[in-house]
Amino acid sequence: MMSLDLVFDYIVSPPFFHGAVLTLLITVTSLFFGVLAGLVIALMQETRSRPLQLFTLIYIWLFRGTPVLFQIIFIYNVLPSYGIRLSAFLSAVIALALNEGAYMAEILRSGLNAVKKGQRTAGLALGLTTSQVMRFIVLPQAARIVLPPMGNQMIGMLKTSALVSVIAVEELLLVANQTASASFRYLEALTAAGVYYLVLTTIFMALQAMLERSLDPKKRRRREKRPLLDRLLLATESADVR
Amino acid sequence: MNDTTRADPPTRRPATRADAPLLEIVGIDKSFGQSRILKGCSLDVRRGETVVLIGPSGSGKSTLLRCVNLLEPADGGDIFFEGANITGDFANAARIRREIGMVFQNFELFQHLSAAQNIMLAPMKVLGLSRADAHDVALDLLRKVRISDKADAFPDELSGGQQQRVAIARALAMKPKLMLYDEPTSALDPEMIREVLDVMADLSAEGMTSLVVTHEMGFARRAADKIVFMEDGRIVETASSEAFFGGSVNERAQRFLDQILH
Numbered sequence A: 001m002m003s004l005d006l007v008f009d010y011i012v013s014p015p016f017f018h019g020a021v022l023t024l025l026i027t028v029t030s031l032f033f034g035v036l037a038g039l040v041i042a043l044m045q046e047t048r049s050r051p052l053q054l055f056t057l058i059y060i061w062l063f064r065g066t067p068v069l070f071q072i073i074f075i076y077n078v079l080p081s082y083g084i085r086l087s088a089f090l091s092a093v094i095a096l097a098l099n100e101g102a103y104m105a106e107i108l109r110s111g112l113n114a115v116k117k118g119q120r121t122a123g124l125a126l127g128l129t130t131s132q133v134m135r136f137i138v139l140p141q142a143a144r145i146v147l148p149p150m151g152n153q154m155i156g157m158l159k160t161s162a163l164v165s166v167i168a169v170e171e172l173l174l175v176a177n178q179t180a181s182a183s184f185r186y187l188e189a190l191t192a193a194g195v196y197y198l199v200l201t202t203i204f205m206a207l208q209a210m211l212e213r214s215l216d217p218k219k220r221r222r223r224e225k226r227p228l229l230d231r232l233l234l235a236t237e238s239a240d241v242r
Numbered sequence B: 001m002n003d004t005t006r007a008d009p010p011t012r013r014p015a016t017r018a019d020a021p022l023l024e025i026v027g028i029d030k031s032f033g034q035s036r037i038l039k040g041c042s043l044d045v046r047r048g049e050t051v052v053l054i055g056p057s058g059s060g061k062s063t064l065l066r067c068v069n070l071l072e073p074a075d076g077g078d079i080f081f082e083g084a085n086i087t088g089d090f091a092n093a094a095r096i097r098r099e100i101g102m103v104f105q106n107f108e109l110f111q112h113l114s115a116a117q118n119i120m121l122a123p124m125k126v127l128g129l130s131r132a133d134a135h136d137v138a139l140d141l142l143r144k145v146r147i148s149d150k151a152d153a154f155p156d157e158l159s160g161g162q163q164q165r166v167a168i169a170r171a172l173a174m175k176p177k178l179m180l181y182d183e184p185t186s187a188l189d190p191e192m193i194r195e196v197l198d199v200m201a202d203l204s205a206e207g208m209t210s211l212v213v214t215h216e217m218g219f220a221r222r223a224a225d226k227i228v229f230m231e232d233g234r235i236v237e238t239a240s241s242e243a244f245f246g247g248s249v250n251e252r253a254q255r256f257l258d259q260i261l262h
């Protein structure tokens, strides 16, 4: 029998709470630098420089072609033998961010490419500068296109972050696993961790839905309110597309 | 700037500033890779004039228009706008383009902005108008192109004809001295062509200097002062509207005309 009391105790206990905070911290930091890396890579691909394009190609090939778990272990264990000593947390964030960058680059690039060339031409013809065209015409349209796949990546990152438990970062899954093996209450410990994960993903999904709404130019005229369940269903639908 | 120091072709006397055409294209060449698209095209558009440019598909009409507002660099020849040589002046491209409105075959309204916002963007960002002033400008222009009720509609909620009229209003918002139209009605259903041509003809009648690529001969008859026929990168006929429709045009132009009038 599962003891709900114990689940509750685990949820409010400091180790679980700290584990959840660390999971969130790893996720948010990795995402931030991942999006940054993706943006740099995507812009490099837009340039006509051959060396830069070759660099991005190799980068994407390496990070999409090997498991994230491999990348985490590699950065944590191999770099020190070349004198680069990083904390487990830092190794985790670097690995996750670099990995994320490869996927974000593809998403961002497809968003930029989805804005047709004629839109830029029309902006230029009005006397806007290239950077104004980028800022007021291309980016707002690209943002709307990349938001759903980016949201999926973000939720994915929350779950992927559990992998860093292999390098002994005290995130949520490691805490749950350690607690369970000490007390043999696997069901309760893992349920407590599962609850945290679900709460976090739900928050992410809600944030995504809010962002998508705020980027919808017609939002002000669409007064109808969607029930929460509908919106979550919509979010899961778009997640399946990937 | 100093057009007097330029070696003009012998047939052409250097125009003085005052009576210079608003737009003067002199012997423009343009190649894409190996293929020569424009082969020494010359063309004048005087203030207040409407010039209609016709010619078969692929003859280089769009390329010529794009060279005029520096969207495409010309390989040779000169373009004078208001007497100033703007050829290759890409440092000032944005400033020059402000004065030259352009309307595209596919409208190219900004999809994320409403009709009014499409019109307001450039006046606000380029001319520095306040939002309120830009909004007033937008509403005035929407009235002018006869769709005042669609200010808050988004492009995907408008018919093709309505979109093209918003696109014309958007170009007018910059108070251009010259309007370039590149086949503005060829993507439209027949029943919408009229409403767009009417707006264009009204503008021409009010004295808006225009260079129009179109095969709508009804419009040409109504609004054009001059008709230019282009073929295979060359301008092969330039005729006044009367001469053109009076039938005194060269054989190639006449053949093309017979074709499009079937």
Ligand SMILES: Nc1ncnc2c1ncn2[C@@H]1O[C@H](COP(=O)(O)OP(=O)(O)OP(=O)(O)O)[C@@H](O)[C@H]1O
Residues within 6 Å of the ligand: B032, B037, B055, B056, B057, B058, B059, B060, B061, B062, B063, B064
């Ligand atoms: N950016 C480009 N790169 C390479 N070739 C081009 C480019 N733009 C135009 N061309 C070529 O130049 C030629 C003339 O094109 P242009 O669009 O100016 O013709 P057009 O007279 O406007 O024809 P249409 O009536 O079909 O619009 C075509 O053969 C086209 O393939």
Ligand SMILES: [Mg+2]
Residues within 6 Å of the ligand: B061, B062, B063, B182, B183
């Ligand atoms: Mg064309």
